[in-house]
Amino acid sequence: MAVRRLQKDLQKLIESPVEGIVVAPLPENILVWHYVMMGAPNTPYFGTLCLSISDYHPETWNPGWSAGSILLGLLSFMNDEDFAAGVVHPPPSNEVREKMAIESHAYNNKNPTFCRLFPGFGDLADLGCGDDEPIPSTAEVEDKAENVKKRNHAADGLLNVVENKLGCSSPEFTMAPSVTATQRLKKDYQKLLKEPVPLMQAHPVSSNILEWRYVIFGAPSTPFEGGVYHGKLIFPADFPFKPPAIIMLTPNGRFQTNTRLCLSISDFHPDTWNPAWTVGTIITGLMSFMNETAPTLGSIITSDAEKRLLAKRSKSFNLKDRVYCDLFTNLVEEHRKELADHGPQEEESLREEEERRRDRTPSSGLSSLVSNLIVIAGVVALAVNGSYFWHPDSPAPLYKTAVLFRFPFPAAFLRQCDKTCALSTDSHPAPNCTYRSLLALLEYYVTMNCDPKTFMNKPLIQNLVAAAGLCTICTLVVVWKCTCEDFEQTQSAKLRQDAHLGTTTRELPATFLLMAIMSSPNQTADREIIRQTWLKLTMKGPDVVRHVFPIGIKGLSTNELTALSEEQLNHGDLALIGNLYEDYVNLAKKTLQTMEYAFQNYKFSYLLKVDSDSFVRVGTVIKSLKDINHPRLYWGFLDGRAKPIRKGKWRETDWNLCDRYLPYQLGGGYVLSYELVRFLATNARLFKLYKNEDVSVGAWLAGLDIKYLHDPRFDTEWTSRGCNNQYIITHKKSGDQMQELYQNLLEKKVLCTREFRSRPSYVYDWSALPSECCKRDNASSIP
Numbered sequence: 001m002a003v004r005r006l007q008k009d010l011q012k013l014i015e016s017p018v019e020g021i022v023v024a025p026l027p028e029n030i031l032v033w034h035y036v037m038m039g040a041p042n043t044p045y046f047g048t049l050c051l052s053i054s055d056y057h058p059e060t061w062n063p064g065w066s067a068g069s070i071l072l073g074l075l076s077f078m079n080d081e082d083f084a085a086g087v088v089h090p091p092p093s094n095e096v097r098e099k100m101a102i103e104s105h106a107y108n109n110k111n112p113t114f115c116r117l118f119p120g121f122g123d124l125a126d127l128g129c130g131d132d133e134p135i136p137s138t139a140e141v142e143d144k145a146e147n148v149k150k151r152n153h154a155a156d157g158l159l160n161v162v163e164n165k166l167g168c169s170s171p172e173f174t175m176a177p178s179v180t181a182t183q184r185l186k187k188d189y190q191k192l193l194k195e196p197v198p199l200m201q202a203h204p205v206s207s208n209i210l211e212w213r214y215v216i217f218g219a220p221s222t223p224f225e226g227g228v229y230h231g232k233l234i235f236p237a238d239f240p241f242k243p244p245a246i247i248m249l250t251p252n253g254r255f256q257t258n259t260r261l262c263l264s265i266s267d268f269h270p271d272t273w274n275p276a277w278t279v280g281t282i283i284t285g286l287m288s289f290m291n292e293t294a295p296t297l298g299s300i301i302t303s304d305a306e307k308r309l310l311a312k313r314s315k316s317f318n319l320k321d322r323v324y325c326d327l328f329t330n331l332v333e334e335h336r337k338e339l340a341d342h343g344p345q346e347e348e349s350l351r352e353e354e355e356r357r358r359d360r361t362p363s364s365g366l367s368s369l370v371s372n373l374i375v376i377a378g379v380v381a382l383a384v385n386g387s388y389f390w391h392p393d394s395p396a397p398l399y400k401t402a403v404l405f406r407f408p409f410p411a412a413f414l415r416q417c418d419k420t421c422a423l424s425t426d427s428h429p430a431p432n433c434t435y436r437s438l439l440a441l442l443e444y445y446v447t448m449n450c451d452p453k454t455f456m457n458k459p460l461i462q463n464l465v466a467a468a469g470l471c472t473i474c475t476l477v478v479v480w481k482c483t484c485e486d487f488e489q490t491q492s493a494k495l496r497q498d499a500h501l502g503t504t505t506r507e508l509p510a511t512f513l514l515m516a517i518m519s520s521p522n523q524t525a526d527r528e529i530i531r532q533t534w535l536k537l538t539m540k541g542p543d544v545v546r547h548v549f550p551i552g553i554k555g556l557s558t559n560e561l562t563a564l565s566e567e568q569l570n571h572g573d574l575a576l577i578g579n580l581y582e583d584y585v586n587l588a589k590k591t592l593q594t595m596e597y598a599f600q601n602y603k604f605s606y607l608l609k610v611d612s613d614s615f616v617r618v619g620t621v622i623k624s625l626k627d628i629n630h631p632r633l634y635w636g637f638l639d640g641r642a643k644p645i646r647k648g649k650w651r652e653t654d655w656n657l658c659d660r661y662l663p664y665q666l667g668g669g670y671v672l673s674y675e676l677v678r679f680l681a682t683n684a685r686l687f688k689l690y691k692n693e694d695v696s697v698g699a700w701l702a703g704l705d706i707k708y709l710h711d712p713r714f715d716t717e718w719t720s721r722g723c724n725n726q727y728i729i730t731h732k733k734s735g736d737q738m739q740e741l742y743q744n745l746l747e748k749k750v751l752c753t754r755e756f757r758s759r760p761s762y763v764y765d766w767s768a769l770p771s772e773c774c775k776r777d778n779a780s781s782i783p
Contacts, residue, residue, distance in 0.1 A: 006030050026113070029176050034113060177210050180565040181239040185209050187569065188279040197280045198507075199287060202233075203327045210235045213327050214283050218311050222291055223304040227252065227311030228331065229290075230318045233282065236267070241553070241561050241578075243273040246286060248298075249321065250314050253307035254290050255298055262297030263289055275553060275576040276601070315339065513622055514604040515547040516575070516594050519612045520582050521560050524567060526612050529735040531571065533742035538618040545618060546602065548573055550594040552580030575601075584649065587693040592684050595672075599681035606633065607677050610669035613733055614716065615741050617751070620728045625671065630707045636670025637717065638663055638710035640770035645692070652691050657699065660770055663708060664698025668716025668731030672697075676706060710764035712783045721759050723752035726783040 006025065013023055023035040092100075109115065177185075185204065192202060202214040212233040218224030229252050234245040246266045248255040255261055262268040265277065265285040277285075289296070315335040318324045325332050519527055527549055538545060553561060553576050568574045575597050580590055591609065598607055606625050610616055628635065640663035644652040655661070672680075680687075680700060690696045715721050715730040723730070730751075733741070741751055760776035761783060 006033075031176060177235075177237050177239075178562075180562060180569070181235065181237060182209055183569050184240050184565065185212075185235065185279070187572075191278065192280055195280075197284060200280075200283045201328065201331075202279055202283055205323065205327070210237065210239070212279065213323055214286075215324075215328055215331065216283065216287055216290065219287070219291055223307035224252065224254075224290065224311050225308075227307075227314040228318060228335075229314060230321060230324050230328075231286075233279070238561075240275040240277070240565070240576075242270055243267045243277075244282065246282070250317055251310050252290070252314070253302035253310050254300065256300055259298045261286075261289075261299075268297065271579055274578045274597075276574075276597070508601060508603040509542070509546070510603040511542055511544060511546040512605050513545045513608060513618075513625065514598055514602050514606070515545065515608045515610060515616070515618075516598060517547060517549050517610055517612055518590070518594070519549040519551055521551055521553065521556055521564060523612055524563065526735065527567075529738055530612065531573075533738045534616050534618060537616075537742070537745065538622065540619075540622065545622060546604075548575040548598075549612075550575040550577060550590065550597060552577045552582040552586070552590060552593075554579055554581045556582075585691070588689040588691070588696040591693040591697060592680065592687065592689070595677050595680040596684055599677055603674075604677075605674055607672045607674070608669060609667075609672065610729065611667060611731065614668045614729055614731045615733045615738050616669065617728045617745070621671070624728065628709065630709075631673055632675050632704070632706040633671060633673040633709060634665060634676060634701060634706050635709040635711060636665030637668075637712065637714035638665055638708060638764050638774075640664075640764065640773040642695075652695075654688070655690060655695075661692075661695050662698050662702045663770060663773075664695050666714070666716045666718075667692075667694035669714060669729040670694075670716070676701060676704075679704070708764075712761045712763065715783070717759075719759070721761055722755070722757040724755050724757070724783045725751050727751060 007030070010023075010025060021035060023033055026032045026034070186209070189202075189204060199217045199219060200214060202212055205211040205213060212235070214231055214233060216229040216231070218227035218229070227250075229248065229250045231246070231248040231250070234247070236242040236244065243266055246261045246263060247259065248257055248261065251257055260266070260268070263286065264272045265282050295301070316339060318328075319332065319335055319339075517527075517530060535547060551564065551574055553564065556564075564574060564576065568576070575594070577590070577593050577597065580586060580593055582590075594609070595607075598604070608616070608621065625633075625635075639661070642661045643659070644655045644661060646652065680697075687696070687700050690699065711728075713726050713728045715724070715727045717731065720730055720732045730741070744750055744753055757778070760778045762774045762776050763782060765773050765775070
């Protein structure tokens with residue numbers, strides 16, 4: 001709202017300037033404005049250039065005041081003698097004020113921001129702007145005073161300077177970045193420098209961290225090969241909680257230039273945005289979209305030949321961009337050397353190729369219209385003599401081909417138009433694609449809407465109007481839809497899906513065991529306890545074990561988002577899920593989206609899904625997994641005889657598969673192999689979500705050829721069974737209990753100083769029916 005209001009005020013000042021006042025906001029921050037007021041004639045301030053930054057008084061503020069009214073008020077106060085805070089007291093004499101008026105030119109010209117925003121004033125005072133010399137004395141500038149007074153009304157001319165600088169429309173301004181956005185973008189930049197992503201580079205603009213410039217290198221074996229495509233990312237002030245705008249600057253044949261692109265990773269789709277996505281992720285996604293052919297807002301359709309031509313011209317085009325040259329100096333040197341070595345020959349080759357393309361390209365819209373107007377007479381003749389052309393026994397082919405049309409306009413016509421254009425090839429173009437397409441449309445019109453017996457009785461003027469309308473429609477369709485060269489490209493687009501998309505796929509961080517510790521936004525203290533206790537039980541590096549805390553952030557307050565962002569900056573282990581509300585009714589959805597997140601962001605062998613109130617002996621889990629070593633593992637404490645809950649907040653209203661739950665691992669913690677996670681992630685949209693998230697996982701996996709492994713060492717039921725030194729996961733532990741278990745392992749090398757059992761365990765009997773699978777047993781051999 002603030003940005004729109006200030007842009008509106010600026011536009012109003014440009015269209016209706018205030019006499020004696022010029023104003024310009026900082027390009028990098030519209031919340032900071034600088035203004036220049038010309039000293040009013042017949043006052044001591046005559047000739048003055050007063051530079052300042054506006055300051056408001058909230059107790060007297062009126063929201064209806066615009067930037068212009070604020071400055072007019074300041075100008076009025078300046079000519080008053082009333083005392084107020086900030087006013088020089090006692091007031092200086094008129095002689096002193098006149099002296100300051102003369103010296104104001106030299107003083108302001110030493111201010112870099114003044115010189116940048118108001119370059120025309122340097123010439124006005126005949127003083128160098130931004131020089132390093134000392135401020136000239138009064139004597140040195142007094143002889144210029146008369147000239148300054150004569151040009152006191154130069155505000156109108158200086159407004160032109162501002163208009164030339166800003167253009168007729170307000171420039172794009174961004175809010176000042178939040179601390180969170182700044183820290184996150186700095187972290188992303190450091191990661192890009194440390195771990196470069198193939199086929200791309202990106203740098204923030206030095207004056208505004210919310211604006212980044214990127215370069216995408218055309219993927220091998222694609223029409224973009226050899227191209228260097230420059231664009232920009234505009235991040236919102238509250239990034240990473242909102243997505244950036246994505247703009248392509250280099251002509252490429254896939255996207256429009258200087259246009260916001262509608263992609264699932266851009267600001268057009270905040271509902272699908274994931275705050276965990278980094279700058280590298282965004283540009284990698286853009287590369288993937290670039291190599292596809294699916295249409296979207298901002299995309300265009302061109303032939304492969306045109307894409308290749310634009311790829312060859314991309315380097316010379318980018319060299320014309322000052323920001324590109326400043327940020328990508330290494331590429332600029334390569335481009336200039338390459339153009340110096342091969343530029344003339346390549347330019348000549350490109351010109352020849354363009355000429356060949358022009359020769360093959362159908363005539364422009366205007367020439368097509370002229371051509372079709374010329375053949376209107378022929379169309380009218382066809383209409384008048386329709387009985388000849390449309391009679392079944394006529395030798396003309398139009399009636400026979402008319403039976404091809406079985407679909408409503410315009411799909412039917414386009415089919416015939418495509419067929420007509422397909423008759424041409426690069427070496428033998430159709431003699432007149434426009435004319436032939438016109439006949440196809442006329443043929444369709446007559447066949448579907450006109451009775452040959454009655455058509456001749458219609459007035460000639462109606463036939464003329466119909467013919468002219470058909471001619472115009474055909475011209476538009478031919479120009480925009482049915483060019484003879486691009487037909488083949490359009491029809492075979494799906495056959496040319498890029499087989500080299502893998503070349504732009506980012507390398508995922510790899511690990512043996514990925515632990516997804518289910519958490520909620522307000523469990524900051526619990527997460528810190530986990531970090532300080534059982535996550536320290538192994539010294540293995542990230543190539544062996546990693547962890548994340550999945551958290552849904554949709555609908556969170558600004559304070560909650562800020563707290564999570566700060567935690568992410570400090571630890572970097574939050575998996576923030578942007579389109580998920582944290583609520584117990586969404587637990588199945590959260591579990592499924594956690595699987596998707598893990599699959600999309602990591603390469604792992606096994607995934608441990610564990611609750612935040614569980615204590616895990618990480619080293620034992622890793623060792624056991626290496627011993628089991630199964631590619632389709634589903635490991636935990638299995639339950640196969642549980643009855644669906646029909647009352648309370650956990651009641652299952654949609655469970656109708658059978659009278660018992662299908663076998664599932666209890667939710668305090670269980671392990672899935674990579675293959676099973678991949679299956680869940682890639683088929684997520686097909687699964688029915690039940691109230692109990694762990695029951696849902698068991699149902700989704702039912703029927704697959706997997707290894708069910710029941711292990712009593714998983715103390716993961718709804719309440720703990722006690723304490724046993726064989727436990728590798730124990731559920732329902734408070735923060736104090738976790739710290740106690742951690743100290744026991746550190747100091748005494750055992751989990752429990754005293755073993756005890758509060759409820760029996762069981763082993764799973766696979767030879768019995770599910771309802772008889774799990775009988776409680778107090779045997780000491782069972783943990």
